Amino acid sequence: MDKHPYDTYYRNLLPALVSKVEEFKLFDYHTVSIQTLWHYLTKKKWEIVQEKPAVSKLVSDILSVKPGDYMSFTQVSAYKSPEWGTPLSDEEMTKLFEPRKNSV
Numbered sequence: 001m002d003k004h005p006y007d008t009y010y011r012n013l014l015p016a017l018v019s020k021v022e023e024f025k026l027f028d029y030h031t032v033s034i035q036t037l038w039h040y041l042t043k044k045k046w047e048i049v050q051e052k053p054a055v056s057k058l059v060s061d062i063l064s065v066k067p068g069d070y071m072s073f074t075q076v077s078a079y080k081s082p083e084w085g086t087p088l089s090d091e092e093m094t095k096l097f098e099p100r101k102n103s104v
Helices: 005-026 034-045 055-063 067-080 090-096
Strands: none
Touching (some): 005 055, 034 055, 034 067
């Protein structure tokens, strides 16, 4: 994982990160974690690095993350991942089309 210049602020920003993740979960975005939110911030929101940012500015950035922006970023990242479009094995194909055991 690449080091981001703002990684030094991580411990100070942890309460804001926890708060934002809890807020996302209130809106039924249960896949959000502190690590995935941090990844979004460092790769997207803080792509342009300021030399000495104010901690209050970083907290504001965290608390202003919108679920739609975060989800768009994660979807685009998933599409760009090397696993996207990898052919399924015969076993995976069989499991994919296997009838569900509890279906009525």
